[in-house]
Amino acid sequence: MELSAVWTLITLTILRACRVNSLLPIPLIILEDRIQLNSETKVSCVLPASECRCLEVELKIVTTEKLKNCVSHKGNYSNVTCTLDVTKEMNEMELSCEAHFRTKSKPYKLNIQTEPEFTDCPDKLVWIEGQEASFHCKAKGYPPPNVTCQKDSMTYKEGETFITVKNMSGSYTCRAVNFDSVGKKVTVSVEYEPEILSIAVEPAMSVYEGANVTLTCKADGVPSPVYSWHPQVPHVILSGDNKTLQIREVTSVHDGFYICIVQNKHGIKTQQQKIVVNKDIIEAQTNPALFQKGKGEKLEVVFSNLLLLLLSSSLFYYLC
Template sequence: MEVSCLWSLIIVYIFRICRVHALLPIPIISLEDKIKINEETKVTCLLPSSECQCLEVELRIITEEKLKNCVSHKGNFSNVTCTLEVTKDMHEVELSCEAHFRTKSKPQRLNIQTEPEFTDCPNKLVWIEGEENSFHCKARGFPPPSVVCVKDSIVYMEGEKFTTLKNMSGDFRCRASNFDAVSKTVTVSVQYEPRISLIIVQPSDSVSEGENVTLICDADAIPPPSYSWHTPTTQLLYDHDNRTIQIKDVKRAHDGFYICIAQNKHGIQMLKQKITVHEPEIVPEVDLGKLTGRNGAEKMEPALFGLLAVLLHSSFYYLF
């Protein structure tokens, strides 16, 4: 029984080998029709079928004679062509062609689990308000890690496009995770053009001649803006950064509009403030002589008698 089984296995094996060989194409040797002595002739070994492209094939021309200038072609209808220098002694020399087939599996990659690691994630980013941006924080590891950046509970996926807002300035926590996790801090600075909220006027925008006035231009911008002014007159005092101007001893020439200009590399904004200058109030002088003359005394007598009556009445009230 064991012998019978052994023979059965041998027969199956031989059958498979024969079946495989029966499916493989047989190469063909190709010679030129007219071959002359002392001339070169081409000898070609050709695989006549393209059905075995999945197999790697090597073609060889077999002969005892010396071949040269052999050129191989792979792909559909693989072949190899060589040159033979013909001599008289080569009559009826045999040439044959062999095909050597090799098969191999499709490649498989060896994947090893590795924890995430940031490969390209800058510590600081500078964005401009209104422009489109995204986080480019690359991380390696297997399985490939996912990367997100979070600030104020708002989550941004790596590579996700968004419009930059002013309030995005600050620290983001970027996290790369697969079966493990790693994180880092990315500081974002958002730059924007100047915005002038107001021009502060001290003490007031309506003053009298001879008073002092201070104007302060209040602008918000990153990077910080430079300041300049358009004014009705040049009789002004500027501080070191031109943000504040002072008017000493206000004149009528100072009346008018004061325009503050704030500018950085992202833009420019202007705001104007009106200063109104009045003539100083004139206080009339009091003529003391009129108050001490006869007419003045006559006017003061009723008032004095009334005051005296009140004092006497109060005295009697406390006595009784």
């Protein structure tokens, strides 16, 4: 088949698809009814039909005189309107409108097969316990890569949302995969409000007056919580991080409840521990009068037992 015949077939196919029966729409010139000398008049060119939407049209007003302020409108009922400064010499001047049609295909992208590459994937992520979070690791490549992040047996898709918990902290491997694959390490830190685990008392909750006692508060939280104690009483020594409170030579003033306070930017928690200062036992051991009385009572018991033993021995000898 000759080249000209091919083009003829293509043209006929386009015209048939546009439903114009081998005739393209003809543009029309529209003029104002009364045109006055030395004035400005409008000249318009309009395409009366828009049946052929597969064709792009450009309208142009053709005349020997200069037109100005031309404004075009494309789409349904395409048109162009210009202004003309009227002079006596323009009487019976001819104007026409040309419609230039052209066709074009839809745009198609040229996709070249490329290996995956991370474009936006931070090295560190900070989440808040109990809140919604996700991995934001974007990757480019063709075909578009599939991105997942994994730690142990848990795998999360890029953009997938979930509620965070403490054990999600750690190092993840994020991987972008198409016909090839690329990996990246992402460190996740889950922050949460503090929690008091225990308050240890040494030597015991009940202490003698004059002894030393130590209270140690242990708590968990991210960021690491700040410690403080209430109340502030005399003869108290705090460790550098305030976790440990030591009371030297306790007295009755130290009897009562001690509150450990821990806080970070996500919350505050408290827990109390009671200290009992035992005075009666101390007095029983240190009062000389009480001690001598007790000692005398013990000597009397020993002497009585010894006397009974001697008497029983003498009686046994006499009988024998």
